[in-house]
Every structure is written in C-alpha cells, then in structure tokens.
Amino acid sequence: MIKVHQITKEFNGIRAVENVSLEINNNSVTSFIGPNGSGKSTLIKLILGLIAPTSGNVEHPSTASSGYKIGYMPEISGLPTGYTGLDILKKHKYLLGYSNDQHIQSLIEIFDMNSFLKKKFKGFSKGMQKKIGFLLAFAGSPDLVILDEPFEGIDTIDRDRLNLFIKEYTTNGRSAILSSHILYDMDEITDQALFLKNGKVMINYNPKLIGSNSKTPINIEQNPSDHGVPNNVILPNPTITDIYRALYK
Template sequence: MLELHHVDTFIHHHRIIDHVSFSIEPGSIVGLIGPNGAGKTTIMKTILGLTKFTGQISIDQQPITENDHHALASVGALIEHPAIYPFLTGRQNLVLYAHDPHDLENLVRILQMTNYIDHPSKGYSLGMKQKLGIAIALLNHPRLVILDEPMNGLDVEATICVRQLIQHYADQGTAFLISSHILSELQKVMTQVILINQGRVIVNQPIADFNRLNHQDYHLTVEDPTVTAQLLTSHHIPFKRNDHQFVVDRHTIFTIQDLFAEHHLYLQELAPVETNFEQIIVRILDEQRRSA
C-alpha cells in the first residue's frame, strides 16, 4: 500500500530524513515512534507530497511527487492540527470532503459528535476538534490513513472509541501510519513498529517479533526449586529466585530446558516477564546513542 525507498528530506539545506525505507501492507497498523525532533511529522508530510525529497515514494504502486498528488486520492490524513474552517459547523466541514452522506452520518454517530456537529466549529474544545479531524481523515473509506498524534486532547472514552474505529477500518483493509507519544495506546492496536531517531529508521519490525526479541527475562515455575537452584548454579546459569519461581535471561532458556529434560525435571510455567513498552523504547534509544 505504501513504500518508501531511500527517501531523504532537506529543510533549509539541513537533512531531516536520512535514507528512510519501509513499506506498509493493506490492513496493517504501523506505529511511527521516536523522540521529539526525530522526524516523524516530516516523514508524514513527505509522504503527502508537502515537502521536497529525493528517493522514491509510492502509494498503491503509484509514485508520489511534489507536484502530482493523483496518488493521494485514496489517502486520509490528520497532520499536527485538524484542518477545519472555524466559521463552518462540524457537519459543513465534513460535507466539503464527503462523497457519501451515509458515510458522513456513520462517522458522526460512531465518534459521538451528534450533540455538537451542527454548531460552529470555532467553539469546539480541543478534543471535539480532534474527533472532527479524525472523521475528515476517515471519510470516503481511504485505503491509507496517516494520523499524527490522533489521541491528542481526547478523554478516555473518546480514546477507546478512536482505537476501536482504527481497528475496524484496518480489519476492512485500510492501512494506517500513526505517530503518537501515548505509546500504551498505540501498542494496543499496532501490528508493526517503526522507531526513528535523528531522521533514521533504527527499528522496523512486526510488533510480535519486536516483543519477542525485547523480552529480556523469563519466569520459570518449577516443582522442585531446591534441585533447580542447585542445577542452575552448577552450570553457571544466573538466576533470581522467589520461592518456586525463578527469573532467568532469555538467552539461557533453551539450555535450561535441555538440562531439565536430562535430569527429569518438569516446568510448571515458562513465560516472558512483562516489560513496559516505553522502557523498551528508551533502552533501545539509549543503546543507539551509545553506539553512535
């Protein structure tokens, strides 16, 4: 659905995006994450043909250029702030873009905007404007949706509603590229994670692979903790113990299972220690900075 190949973006002769390549498949929800100033919004603007770039960008196999936006006909976007006309009502803003009145009404209902959709949008709160911007991005069943901080200003109920709406559209084949600092919310829906820093992609993985590779420790629950402790100690395998439960490094779990089989010991449970997603991202960024 979307493919970037060796894309560079310069602003005032300063390289903001540095040789970025990635692709997004239909129905996937890609989280574009990174620290402030990493280049997330610039990548989104570049995809939309709003900045000059070198390299290749294509949407549904149609090339994107700075002056030819034909390929963007099936793309919905919310970048930085909702692009709404303040002296029009919310409904009038939607009518400007909508091809199908039923689609418009459906989004108004799902996003719970019925009570204020016919009021001038200049009086909307931040959250109300944000929901209107999301509705504009989702009009006409786009094949690709680009959302920059879509949860900004939303309360808990609206956040859940938007998350469910994104999942619904993705289930129907719409691809999403979403930037958000609220990683706990993004983690609940994304199928692929792209982490960038200083304009470069440093992680690009399916979320399942990312989670598996970044679980550092595992819980072991055993029937005979005394024998287990003696066995691990004798084979110089580091561990932490809490009664019948042990914590071991993920790199040792295959060796441990072989030892258990050899000594006829049985595992009651083997599971990764739940790691905070934000902590994983911070650790990866720290490692990347040290290596640089």
C-alpha cells in the same frame, strides 16, 4: 502496499529525515513513534507527496486511474474557525465528491459528535477538533488513512473508541499510519512500530511478536556515558513503551 526507498529530506542543510526505508502492508497499522522533532510529521508529508524528498522515493498506488484513496488528519487541522462542524463536513463532502451518508452518520455516532457538530469550530475543545479530524480522514472510506498525533487532547474513552475503530477498519486490504508520542494501547493496534530519532529509524519492531515463539531481544544503544562508552540496554520481549523509555532517556 506502499514502499519507501532510502528517503531523505533536508531543510537548509539540516536532515529532518535521513535514509528511511519501509513498507506499509495492507491490513496493517504502522506507527511512527518518537518525541516531538524526531521526524514523524516530515516522513508523513513525504509519503503523502506534500513535500518533495531531497533523495529517495515513495511508491504507492494512489493514482486517479487506480481509485486508491488516502485519508489524512494533520497534527494541526487548519480548518476555518467561523464554520460549524456540520458546515465543514458538507464542504469536505462536496470537494471530495463522496456520497455515502450512512457511512458518515455511523462515524458521527462512533466518535460521539452529534452534540457539537452544529457549534462553530472556533469554540471547539482540543478533543472536539481531533474528532472532526477523524471524521474527515475516514469520511471517504480511504484505502490508507494517515493520522498525525491523533491521540493528543482526547480522553481515555475516546482513545479506546478510536483504537477499536482503527483495528476494525484496517481489514479488507485497508491500512493505517499513526504518528504519536502518546503510547496508550499502541501495542494492541500496531503491527509495525518505527522508532524515529533525529530523522533516522532507530528500530523497526513488531510488537505482536510478544508472547509468541519469538524471543528475540532488542539491543538499544543509548547516549554514551561520561567516559564515552555507549550504554547498551537489552530488552527481552519489550513493549512499545519499554523501547520508548530506553531509547529516549
């Protein structure tokens, strides 16, 4: 389990993430939802330890002694354009020291990558670049995988394939964090949805309560009207898309 305690990050006095607390449970998918600039990527970097918080802290078992592994796919890959996809995979494999070739080959087939792995990265489409990112993130069989905007630039077939893989992968104690403003089928794979706005968690929601005995509505305070009165919207048993449309109008 990963615990985030009242974490805040400021850049030049501007708060990109403000007082966020959450728990990432095993066997679960947590989705960070919000438009560009809402703080999703900054929160991910704080969880990974790539940047230091202004205040607050993150607790997770990712230490050398524990053997806990994290796989990460950034929104922008930054991979060397002069190498082929196969070259990148070999270098990644060498640097991280994993040796499960059968697992890697199964990922190549799942993400349908055989047709372009021998091409140079600079000639890859957006979708091909994302597939390489998926492969590298999952290649070491991590306990936690973090995917920043994974659905951007890929088609419906590949999104379905990735969603199914994530659902199957997050078992046996493994978990995933997704960051996305593309909401296609997010309800089906998400156990916990955090809706971010201006660096704050506006709503922490479990979409799988829909259709269960829980009938708790979501009360959303939108931007004030012309008279300065908040516009409250009550959504009974909403989907992630319902909340997104109401919250980010």
